Amino acid sequence: MTDARTPPASWPRAAASGLVEVERHLFRLSDPEAPALRQAPLPSEESPVTTGAGPDLALFHSVLEDGAVHADLELWEHPAPAPPHPWDLTVVHEVEIAGPHIALVSGTSSLGADCVLPVPADTYVLEARCRDRAAAEAAFLAWLDAEEEEGAEPTTESWPHDGIERWLVRLWPTRPATA
Secondary structure, X not given: OOOOOOOOOOOOOEEEEEEEEEEOOEEEEEOOOOOOOEOOOOOOOOOOEEEOEOOEEEEEEOOOOEEEEEEEEEEOOOOOOOXXXXXXXXXXXXXXEXXXXXXXXXXXXXXXXXXXXXXXXXXXEEEEEEEOHHHHHHXXXXXXXXXXXXXXXXXXXXXXXXXXXXXXXEEEEOOOOOO
């Protein structure tokens, strides 16, 4: 039985969403309080999500060289149900989080703080899903071609491709909660 303070089992325990800056094709899941143990290897088109142990829990490869992706970050108490929309890519890893919070931030300079969640220290399953990569890349290339035709230096103020590429990052404990 749930009350007004307890969300149903089909809802995440905590969630955040927003635009996450991409730098050099990268953004990352950061655990700022964690000691540096093992750096995540650089992701690629073939391996778009890599994990490490320490402040950089996971690195994500975007099709955008620079810009922003839309991301949803969710914490679940149990394995998350299948999302309602189809996704082009699904990757599952295991990560150890030191807590007390994690954030999705830009790849090189840690910009952004829209997607921040309080997360207790534990070992978690990390499920990352992505969609609309091809549409984001097409919008980026069309914008770049238009900017070059006009002879102007491309600026970040007119980026139409921000938020087209979508990521869903979900976490849940590897061990079931004990009563």
